[in-house]
Structure formats: C-alpha cells, structure tokens
Amino acid sequence: MINYINQTSYEQVLNSLTSHYAQTKVGPEQTDLWRLFVFFAANCRHFLELDNLAEQRSLFARVRMNQQLSIWEDAHYSHLPKEATTGLDEHWWQQLRQEPGIICTFHTGSYRLINHLLLKQGIDFALLVSGKVKQRDGADFEQRYQKDVEDGKTLTVLNAEDPSVLFKLRRLLQQGKSLLAYVDGNTGSGSNGIAIPFFGKEVVVRKGLPMLAHWLDVPIYPLANIRKDEMLTFYALSPIKSSKRINKHDFALETMQRLYGFLEYTINDYTDQWEGWLHLHHAVTQQFCAEPLLLDLIENADQKAPLLPFELNGKAFAFNPLTYGSYPISRDVYCRMLNYFR
Template sequence: MPSSLRLYKQELTRCRDHFRQLNLQKERGYLMKLTTFSANVENIMPSIPRSEHETLFQELLLQQIFTNFDQKCLTAGDLVKTRGAQEYLAKQDGPRIYCTYHLGSYRLLTSVLFRRGVDCILLVGNNMNRTQGDDMTEHIEALREKHGLTNVFRVVEAGHPSAGLTVLRELKAGRSLIVFVDGSPETAPEPGEEDKFLSVPLGSRSVLTRKGVGYLSHATGAPIIPVVSYRQPDLTNVLHCLDPIRPIRNSDRDMYCREAMTQLYKAFWPYLKRYPAQWEGWTFIHLFLEPELAKNTRFNGWPSRPTFNQDRYSLCDLEQAPILFDRRLYQTYEITEDLRDLLLNINSVDSVEGLVGKEMFGELMEMEVLR
C-alpha cells in the first residue's frame, strides 16, 4: 500500500475512533434531525426498517466528517479510484455537464476534474457557497500552486438572478459545468416556481427536480455526464462515471429534459440502495418530495380503544418542548406534556375521550394521531 494512501486511511480511522466516543444524543437538535432523517428514509426507501435508522444517521454524520477532511487534504483527489466511462473525466474538446449527487465524498469530483486540467464551473446553492465556497476555492488554489495548473475554476451561485445566463455563456465558451442534481435546501421549490421543476421517481415516492440541467444540455449540445461518488468499506473513495446522456439535435426540449432528469435519478438509485448511509440528501430531500394526495378513507366510527399512530407520527423534543412530528407531511405540533404522556401510555388508559374531551378526541382522530 502506498504510504500516502496508508497515512490517509490512518487519519480517517482516527476521525472514526474519535467520533465513536461522542455522545451524539446530547447534541443540540439531535433527536429532531434524526426524526426528519428517519421519515425521509421511510418515505423513499421503506425496505429499511425503522430500527436501523439511527445507526444509518450516525454513519452519515461520520461520512460528513470524512467529506470535510477530504476537502482539506490535497492528496485525497489523487487517491480516488475511477470506474466506468473514465475517459469523460479527462480534458477533452467541448464542454460537458457533470451531474453528481451528495453521496460519498461528493466534493472530490471537482478536485479530480480540476487536477486533470478541465475548466470547471461549479454551480452551488447560495448557502453552500457561503459555508463551503471559501474552502473549495482555497483547495483549488492550493492544487493550482502545487501542480502548476492554469485551467479555469469558478463558482456560480444557483440563486443569483443571472446564474442561468452566466452558466450558458461559460458552456458556450467551452468550459464544463459541475452540478449537484439532487439539489440542496436553498434550491428547493418555492411558491410560484412550479414551471421550473418536474417530477421524477425516486424509490417509493416522486421528487421535484429542477429542469435547468436538461435545458442547458439541450441549448448547448453539451452531453450530461452522470458521476456517482461513494466510499468503499476500506475507506477508498470511488468516482464512477456513467454513460453520457446526449441531446438529440432538433429534438423537443421539454421531452429531452424530462427523459434526462429521469435517467439521472434512475442511474443514482442502485448506488443509493447500496450506500444509503452516505447520502447527505436524506437531511433535506423532504423539501423536494412531491406531495401525496390525501387518501379518502371511509368513516366507520371511532374505535373504543384507540392507539397512537406511530407509523405516521413521532414524539420528540424541540428546545425542551414536547413535539408531535407528522412523518408524512413533515409538520410539527407543539403539544403539552400531558398529551405526550397520554400518547406514550395510551394502552393503559381506559377512556381516551373521557380524559381529553370529545372535541380534542375528535381532532386527534381526524389528524390520524389516533387510530
């Protein structure tokens, strides 16, 4: 094993050992973050039992530490294994649109492409640019100085009014675009933006994804290159380059856009199933979930011995206040300690309606808190 790779893995092992000594449950907001994560996993990948969600969540937190370490490590990009259509990770004539996901050490794609001489335009959300942009730029400039690189690197904020035109000009100038196709919290749909999104399947649900990548590819003729990053059990980072998605000249733009975005999520799914603990998207994908239609259920009267609907609701604390969390609609309700205790001990209560009153009982039944 090369010494640089051995040292790299030793550092990650130290990070992991330190992480395992932390009492995460005492961290501020831990339970609420875990509950949201759990709801997202359950809605999209229900085959993973809820009993495994906390282990997955803690593994994701560790992966985020690894990802941050990789951005500070100049040699991390040199240690990456590349697989699949690797020729598309090298400098060639003509621009490309690299579509990747927040899986594994996802920032390494930018490092690898820049290291190989590709002119890179990184499209990120505003918040990501504020929190990570300086670190990424510092990393790139360090690579430039170390290896004498002269190629272009630029960060463009997705939320800027001129972002679309800026990226279009850069592509037409021959520079390649890097975009996280699974979105980020600040790029989630806002009221009035419906025409900018389309719905694509992801696991057991459908998610809303921006059309921009498909439009840019269609307008410039630049192929879309899907790239998946993941970390193997031995801590080795892998970039798997999938077959390109190429626009057909004079084809229908909207049809191509829908097909391209559907293919991008379809290509991602096998890797998400294999490495679910490495996807940072679990922390924000609920912002992109397409709302489910309400189910019409026939009213057959209220049960005499109702139970707490734990399939749909979870109890947790937010700022030391008891919270009822709707895992389907992602809504939180601040409740009294008495109601929390009732829901936790409902099987020992003879008459819930008699305890809370007819009006409250009816509301809990209509909201499906009780069933």
C-alpha cells in the same frame, strides 16, 4: 480509485469516526440534531421502508460519519496517493476535454474529490452550489482549490439561486468551460420542478440543468463516487446528449429520470453513503392534512403511534413520518412523548 489500505492516518481517522458515531445516540435533548433526525426517519420509512427506530438511528449515525469522512478527505487531498486520478479512465477525460459540458454528480461517497481531480487534469470548470453553501463556503472553496488551478485560470463558484445564474452559465459554457453541479442538491432559481420515480415513490426535482444542456447543445456527464472495499470508486455513465428531435421538456424529464435512476442504482447497497436522506423530505410530492385519529393519539401521547416530538423556535410539535404532517402540541404532551425516545 484510491487505495487507502496502507494509509495509517486515514485508518486512524476512519476508526475514530466509526467509534464516535457508533457510541453517539441521537436524542430529543439535542434539539437541532434531533429535528434533523425526525425528518431523516420519515425519509427512511417512506423510501426505504425502514421503520425500526434503532435501525434508523444506526443509519443516521453512519450517514453523518460518511459526511465527516468526506470533509476530511477533501481537506487532506494533497496527502492522498497519486492513484486518486485513476478512478476515471483516459477516455472519459478525453471526452470532457473535447466536448465540455455539464458534469452532474451527487452527494455520495467522497463527492468533493471530483473538484480536485478536475483541477489536476487541467479541466476549466465552474462549480454550481446553493446560495447557502456559496455564502458559507464560497471563499473557502476558492482558497482550498485555487492552488490546484493552472496559471491564468480561476475557479468560479456560482450561486444556483441567483436569478441571473442561467445567463452566467450560458456564457461560461459558450466559452468552453464545463460545469460541475450536484443534481441532488435540488436548488435553483425560479419554479421548474418535475415529478420522477425514486425508490418506488415519487420526488419533485429541478429540471434546469438538462434544459440548459438542451438549449446550448452540450453533453451531460453523469458521475458518482462510492467507498467500496477500501477504495474510492468513481462511476460514470455515457454522456447524455440532447437532440433537437426531442423537445426540451421531454429531454429534461428523461434526463432527470436517468440521473436519479443512476443515483438509486449506485446507493442501493450503500444507503449510508448518500447525504440526501437528510434532506429528501423537501422533494416529497404528497400534500397532507391533519388526521383526526392521529391528533387524538397525540393528545393521549400513545407511544405506540408513529409520532416523533420535536421543537422549533421554542414551540413543540408532533411529527407523523407516515404523512410528513407536523402538529402543534402542548409542552406537557411533548415531555411525555420524549420519554419513549430517551
């Protein structure tokens, strides 16, 4: 846990971010940001039963504030107090040293700090990220974290969407390295999705990590971070170990259910500390078609209908957060719908 209570610079940053996002109201004039909010609002309604527009906007602002705070904490890690390494007890570190495996974590709280903690503890590991993140931040990751890497070691950043990533991961794990992966990123190569429960609904998630753990007989270490009472707290479940008595598909299903159950429990009282709400629509299982009634409402621009207008590549659409359906609309209808959200 990290105590910031006497960290003046941190308090200033926190107050500044809180004030900024409290005063920032997302609206349709912010085309790209509004489109992100439209899908975020659908996720709030679908999984959290949060259908009030003002409350959705408030949660959106807090999620983005926590996102920026996490970036700041990562960039200023060297200025944080030594207590940063006490969030996980020595028993957890000893387990990881004795039996390297797959650290499965989430985009919660200050989720980037685990990279620093692993390096400070001398853990040899590889970081698995999406292709987009690898291209955008891969070099920055290596430069930022390399100063914490022990002599003779290097930080390896792997692209989860690389078709050959499975063989690279196998080689690294067999060499005694651990792997750090953000399970809720839900990226990978190939088609290997399974449906599991989440907040009373259903999502499709990738099963590659538990399949890999079963194949190589390495443990999975579930881990999450949450800001609580001015502390950054790491929560860890007991390692999940595979067994040849259970086939790899059943193990993958059970493991992903446990991991997402852990995530749900962790963020239940801290919904604004999970970035996944911004992207969860990609994991929604339902497939919907256009409903004539709602299409009629679009044409009449009925502002009481739960429809959200947005733009993409210069074209206008109406989005139904109840069904995740998007429908082309005329520019005139789009402009009339905008008035409700300004």
